[in-house]
Structure formats: structure tokens, C-alpha cells
Amino acid sequence: xGWELPPExxxxxxxxxxxxxxxxxxxAAPPAPVGVACERGQTAGVGCVVLTPPQWGSELVYLHGGxxxxxxxxxxxxxxxxLAAAFGARATIVEYRLAPEHPFPAALHDAAAVYQALASxxxxxxxxxGDSAGGGLAAALTAAALGNGAAPPAALVLFSxxxxxxxxxxxxxxxxxxxxxxxxASSIEAADTYLxxxxxxxxxxxxxxxxxxxxxxxxxxxxxxxxxxxxxxSFAGRLALAGAPVTLQVAAxxxxxxxxxxxxxxxxxxxxxxxxxxxxxxxxxxDGERPPR
Numbered sequence: 523x524g525w526e527l528p529p530e531x532x533x534x535x536x537x538x539x540x541x542x543x544x545x546x547x548x549x550a551a552p553p554a555p556v557g558v559a560c561e562r563g564q565t566a567g568v569g570c571v572v573l574t575p576p577q578w579g580s581e582l583v584y585l586h587g588g589x590x591x592x593x594x595x596x597x598x599x600x601x602x603x604x605l606a607a608a609f610g611a612r613a614t615i616v617e618y619r620l621a622p623e624h625p626f627p628a629a630l631h632d633a634a635a636v637y638q639a640l641a642s643x644x645x646x647x648x649x650x651x652g653d654s655a656g657g658g659l660a661a662a663l664t665a666a667a668l669g670n671g672a673a674p675p676a677a678l679v680l681f682s683x684x685x686x687x688x689x690x691x692x693x694x695x696x697x698x699x700x701x702x703x704x705x706x707a708s709s710i711e712a713a714d715t716y717l718x719x720x721x722x723x724x725x726x727x728x729x730x731x732x733x734x735x736x737x738x739x740x741x742x743x744x745x746x747x748x749x750x751x752x753x754x755x756s757f758a759g760r761l762a763l764a765g766a767p768v769t770l771q772v773a774a775x776x777x778x779x780x781x782x783x784x785x786x787x788x789x790x791x792x793x794x795x796x797x798x799x800x801x802x803x804x805x806x807x808x809d810g811e812r813p814p815r
Contacts, residue, residue: 525634525670528726533623533718536591544592544620551596555603562596566639568632569617571595573603580647580676580805581640582611585633585663587654587682587779589704589712591621601782602651605679608797609649609805614640618659625718626727633663638672647676647805653779654704654750655712657683661729661757668736677804678740679797682750682779683757686730687713687722691752701749703778709749734760739767741800743793745776771796 536544554560559574584602586593595615606613618632641648652660657680667674682704689709698706713722725732730753740761744754751772758770773780773789781790 525638525666525672527631527634527666528627528724530628530631531625531718531720533621533625533628536620536622540591540622544594547588547592547597548594551594552600554599558603560599565614565616566635568636569595570636571599571615571617573599573606573613573615575603575606575612578606578610578612580609580611580649581644582606582609582613583633583637583640583648583650583675584613584615585618585650585652585656585659586615587652587656587684587782588620589684589708590626590629590655590659590716591712593620593656598653598782600785601653604785604794605651605797608794609801611649621716622718626716626720626724629659629716630662630666630726633659634666637663637667637675641673649677649679649801649804650675651679651681652683653681653782655684655716657681658685658687658729661685661732662726664737665725665729665732665734668733674736674738677738677800679800680740680742680754681781682744682748683742683754684709684750685728685753685757687717687728689713689722691750691756693752694749697747697749697751700747701778702747703783704749706749730757730760734764734766737761737764737766739800739804740769741797742768742770743773743781743796744770745773745778745780745789747776748778750778769796769800
């Protein structure tokens with residue numbers, strides 16, 4: 523039985539400029555790592571890119587960034603493969619519908635459909651990850667699961683998550699001149715494109731306002747130079763106060779979603795060292811070592 527979610531709404535056509543930006547991102551998609559099968563397909567009727575390593579014992583659902591209006595899952599393959607390796611997981615990168623053609627809550631419906639399908643089909647731990655808008659969507663998915671009485675993910679991993687579409691966090695202003703990738707002009711445009719009049723403080727659009735009681739172990743990353751720093755810091759504090767296990771790693775001098783954009787940076791190596799330790803702490807022993815059934 524499906525979850526109760528806000529009803530979907532009609533959207534508006536994307537501009538020529540936005541369609542060109544989307545096409546440019548898709549054309550730049552890098553290949554999968556050697557030894558990892560990479561296939562486009564569908565899960566629960568939703569387009570996905572699935573990465574399958576030779577051995578895996580858990581599931582990773584990944585929600586890409588792009589301000590809810592851009593992003594082809596193939597562009598996230600190297601990052602997600604690296605994350606999946608830490609968890610010993612098969613990874614499903616969700617090709618959720620984009621705004622403005624499909625405003626809130628279309629992306630949440632797609633993410634929920636994929637999560638429910640994998641959680642019910644395999645019986646394996648399901649970890650959910652995401653970056654930027656996808657990080658916010660991952661947190662919203664978790665809030666939706668709990669709100670529907672369903673089991674939350676086994677763990678959350680959020681890179682530079684966009685958790686507050688009201689754009690009221692302190693670093694939206696204090697980092698406005700330092701964030702080269704997601705400055706206020708971009709976040710204002712993206713929020714309007716996604717919300718299209720829907721209240722920005724709806725917890726399923728802005729999980730910064732969600733009830734976080736019952737959230738799973740959560741690992742958050744942010745850079746000191748990004749406007750979304752306060753989103754991650756505030757959310758980590760709320761999780762801690764609610765008694766949820768939470769780890770926040772803030773990388774000095776780093777920009778928005780640096781593990782994706784600077785895969786060879788020392789800060790990225792440090793981040794994935796933290797991911798490996800986190801994965802070992804949240805999954806039962808051997809979950810990353812069993813062959814597929």
C-alpha cells in the first residue's frame with residue numbers, strides 16, 4: 523500500500539536555457555568504475571541508473587542534486603559508486619521528475635516509490651543518500667516514511683543538503699559572496715521553480731521543519747564556503763536534540779558538494795574515510811560481503 527503524500531500538481535514548461543543546461547550535464551556524464559555494471563532501467567515505474575558491483579549485501583538509494591530542476595543520474599555515477607562501495611551496496615540513482623514541468627511533490631513521489639519497492643522486495647538494509655536538493659529530498663523521504671508509519675532507512679548520508687527552502691539560514695547571507703556554486707540568486711530561482719506557490723516551510727519540502735523523532739543514524743557533510751552550511755549545522759543539532767545518532771563533518775575551505783566536484787581533493791578522501799567508518803557502525807557485520815541472492 524502506498525504512502526499518503528501531498529497530491530501531485532501541474533507544472534509549467536522549462537525555458538530553453540534550462541533545457542540546454544540539462545543537456546550539457548547529461549553529455550558530460552562520466553563512465554562507471556571498472557567492474558561495476560551500470561544500467562538504465564526502471565524501479566516501481568521510475569527511471570533509475572543502477573550500479574551493481576560483483577558482491578553486495580545492502581541497497582543504496584541515491585537522490586542527485588541540481589536544485590530540483592537539473593541533473594542526469596549518470597553524472598553522479600563515480601560519486602555514488604564510491605559511496606556504494608563503502609556500504610557494500612547495490613546503488614539505485616533515482617531519475618526523479620524535475621521542475622518546473624513537475625513541481626513539488628513529484629520528486630518525493632518518485633523517491634518514495636523507489637524506496638518502498640526496494641525496501642519491500644529485498645529484505646536488505648536500505649541506505650539513502652543525496653546531495654544538495656537530493657540531500658533535502660532524502661531527508662524529506664525519511665520524514666515521509668516515519669509519518670506513514672513505515673520503517674525509515676537504515677542510515678542517511680547527506681552531502682551539502684538543501685534542507686530549508688525558506689532560505690533563512692544564517693549562511694545564506696554570510697556566504698553569499700563566497701559560494702561559487704549555489705549563491706542566493708540560484709537558490710531563490712530553484713526554490714521558486716520547485717515550489718511554484720507551495721509553502722516553503724512544508725516539512726516535506728523543507729525537512730528542516732520536519733519532526734525528526736525516529737530518524738536513523740545520519741552523516742552530514744558541508745563546506746565552510748557554502749550558503750547551505752547553516753542548513754547542515756542546524757539539522758545536525760535538531761537530530762542530536764531528538765536523540766538520533768548524527769555525525770557532522772565540515773570541511774574547511776570547501777565549496778558546495780565538493781566530493782562530487784573535486785573527487786581527488788584531500789577533503790574528499792577524508793570524507794570517504796568518515797563514510798567507511800560510519801558504514802561499519804550502522805550495518806550488521808557482513809552486510810557488504812554477501813553475494814546477491
